[in-house]
Amino acid sequence: MPGLVPGIHEYSIPPSSSWMAGTSPAMTTMFADPLPINDCIVTIAGATFVADLAGALYWEDERLLVVSDLHLEKGSSFAMRGVLLPPYDTVATLGRLGAVITRFDPKTVIALGDSFHDRDAHDRLSETNRDILVALQTRRDWIWIAGNHDPALPSNLGGSVADEVAIGPITFRHEPTGARGEIAGHLHPKARVSRRGRGVERRCFAGDGMRVVMPAFGSYAGGLNIRDAAFARLFRLDALIAHVLGDHRLHAIAASRCC
């Protein structure tokens, strides 16, 4: 059904669900194996991206991978203030990032701001995590976009630092302005769906085919509901589509159907 829904060219239907054809959609893949196809293609201002289930966007034409809001060392940031969250968030986030990088093998990685939870967070990186980060950066360009949590990143982190990056029709920046062709983060979009007295809430990409706000990638990063006023400033409700990160696949859901 290419072209049916703005911004979606192809919506992957899991092949293994065919045996359940005709049953209630609510039940279909409950016990199916994890699905081999777990991403979908989205267009943003004419450019084509793969939206990955982990919450990353990959631009095939440029071999460029974007992730947003890693919030590294959020755990230790809270620990400094007496809330001793488990100190495993950074290694968990970097582990998932490593898996996405392995999958796409990008030439360039853009971390779209708020990569570190606070100004000093990079100083608290453990040796191990620093080594993991160096390994991820090897043989590729790495761009840290400055965010409100990490406005001034030192040069010793590897890669380069920028406020924003423009490539072709696309502009990468941390805080969304609503401009055409913008890929931004900052808002941590999440979507909630309720059916029959039960609700599910997940991170999502929020976009309308012309611009997108990326989900937060960090293990401890919370979310802001796409029905919040912050999104109303960027998108018309009837055009806003959430690409929701499910357990095994992405789901394109009209924001007007979320709650």
Added chain:
Amino acid sequence: MLRRFAPRNDGEGDLGSKTPQRSARRCGDLDLRRPNAYLAGVSIAEPELSLDLLPERFQRWFAARGWAPRDHQLALLDKARANRSALLIAPTGAGKTLAGFLPSLVELSSNLSPPAGRGRLVGAAGKSGEGADESLLEQAARSAEAPPHPALQAALAAPPSPRARGEGRGPPSRGLHTLYISPLKALAVDIARNLEAPIAQMKLPIRVETRTGDTPVSRRARQRKYPPDILLTTPEQLALLLASDDGPYLFGSLKRIVLDELHALVTSKRGDLLSLDLARLWRLAPQVRAIGLSATVADPDELARFLVPQPDGHALSADIVIAGGAAPPIVEMLDTKERLPWAGHSARHALAEIYDLIKANKTTLVFVNTRSQAEMLFQELWRMNDDNLAIALHHGSLDVGQRRKVEDAMAAGRLRAVVCTSSLDLGVDWGDVNLVVNVGAPKGSSRLMQRIGRANHRIDEASRAVLVPSNRFEVLECVAAIDAVAENAQDTPPQRKGALDVLAQHILGRACGEPFFADDLYAEVRSAAPYADLSRADFDDTLDFVATGGYALKSYERFARIKQDKQGKWRVANPRVRQSYRLNVGTIVEEAMLKVKLVRASRGAKSGSTGAIARGGKMLGQIEEGFIEGLTLGDTFVFGGEVVRYEALVEDQVYVSRAHDKDARVPSYLGGKFPLSTYLAERVRGLLAEPKSWRALPDQVREWLSLQSHASRVPAKRELVVETFPRANKYYLVCYPFEGRLAHQTLGMLLTRRLERARARPLGFVANEYALAVWGLGDLSHMIRHGRLDLDALFDPDMLGDDLEAWLAESALMKRTFRYCAIISGLIARRFAGEEKTKRQVLFSTDLVYDVLNKHQPDHVLLRAARADAATGLLDLRRVGDMLARIRGRIVHKELDRVSPLAVPVMLEIGREPVYGEASDELLAEAADELVREAMEGRDS
């Protein structure tokens, strides 16, 4: 399981009688010189009780009112004189509270005229050498010279010591004598009022004060400087006092602790917290003796352990005093003339009959099991209320002001009926209720008896109660419960094993007070009955958790919340930690509640935009966040006695408008908060298994069971009947474990995993209190017939191994359990200093923390605490395990060609209750499909 306390030497006694003894007699018929008939000491022989125990002033007071002290009141005085702690077990209306306070009142009054020849027990307060004629004033003057607890001078640096107070600036203070702990703030306040009368009438120089969350700061400060004689408070306030610098001074003089409604306190984590605070008090005031007041429980010995320090290695119980039983209650089941519903919990069929009961009685309490049932019933009763009877509504979600109004009107006798939930299970005594109606399943016999006891608080008149089953299975439960009540059979839960998250909170609190050595605290903690078996490893892990998070990765040493000083004593690392502890003390983690406000309807039906809604509006009460999350804008539900429409959610406020619909779109969504007790479940199985006993059942139910025995099989007492049958292109498996909804849900999750592996292609399941139905695409009958599915293997207890682990890792219930533990343990603050964060503005999600911790350190102490909770809490794993063991080798399979009569109720729940086992992806996929459909439609038009 039930211990009977038969009269020892009582002419009226009827040994072995099933009806409890009547003993609460008034002055005229009670010979107080006779050996007491209603006492059962655990370890001591009862001396002869006499009025000599009671000072003359008290005797005159009783006599002036035409009363005589009851046996158990004298018995507690006797225990006090013998310096023993005691547990009083008495039904409501037995003068329990006065019994608990009499020893204190007598002791405090004896400062004026102590009983001749009997010295007072001298405690650490150091009031030795009190002369018999010493006046109160003299004594007060003397205590002003010497601080009550000389050892604690150092600790008194912050608040002025008694010496520094100066003369005459406050009421004379002898130090705190008695501490009273109640589970309810309102109860503490009520008791304080009730104590005023005897104290004033006997002109006793006794000062009684309360301390609750509402007590103003100035009074708190005064209480610390000039402690009252008797302080009435809650477990949380006690924890706060103990964590303050004043703790040792304040409690050093303590002689008595009175623990009210102990049976209710000990079943929760609040009980764990209280037990740890008691352990602390035993150290601060070794002279202290406890009196526990409790309703009847299954195992009094076990409960009595709570009241005394547990010695290393063996159990020790306080003495037990049993008050004579009240007149046996008259309990009947409503024999409805209407058709009994197959399923559901509305009791709609019996509305007219309930209304008639209310009309025929002066004041009726109508108990239901959930808030939504209360709402529904209240609304329906008013719909038929042609006589304009004053019928009110009371549940925990209603605005506090509203609840107080109802309680006051009730106490003043202005109401004919109150429809209420467990919010009225405990609490303030209001005499003149003459009927209790219990709608729905009684769930447990002790719970039912306590509710019945709410009617008619005069012990020597029988309470009257009518049970109204709301469906056929509940009829069985009601009959079983009535039998249990007649036998006075109790099914209160067994003693808890102390939770580690509560221990963590306590350790932090201890570090906020006096610094401690780990070894000392370990010994102290183990003197609390729930923690008597605590291992040193668990203690050390919990201590480590409090200090630096308890992580294998040691990266938080510099952020430690508590630290060891040079001597090795643990103390709080900085004042901020102390402040955070104070803001977050307590173990009650309520589900996040949202405020419900009534506004005018928005124009656009499904706009959902918050801007269109007028802010403000009348506050209706509070509602569980989880309930609202399951709604979509525009849904209607019943709240505050009317049908409302969900308009918007802004931060922590839900905006609703009046819907003019008769019925709400979203029905009551829960059968009940309390699971069917194991004991009642067993009785129900016994009732089913014995066709002769069906005679006691209404015709409709008896016919239903007869049909079942012809069509399939009625389960025998220990067996599990499993039925399989096809229906509308799907194949069903229904079984009848009778273990309660929570256990059935857990079983359902685990069974569907196994069925999936067996390629039975399960699709979902639904559970009620009695049965579980699983359905799928595979023909289960065929598979069983051809040996491709082995039921013994399917129900093998080993499902509690790997399958459970795998499921727990992703279970939403497990994540919720973890969240509660994280909050109680102090990992996450409910409230941060200086900012009143609403619950929706939490800065991180505990689900995310759970995922990360579970992956990187699965044996972390908080995960252990959460799993321990899961065993008895939301997942009820213990019952699943017990059930699987019970039915092993006793599974009876019935291959049917259609649904059986017994299966109808659970089958009817499909579509009514949330279906479990729906993976999140499917819910999301459904919403996504709508998008595609909408796009297609747009194309067609």
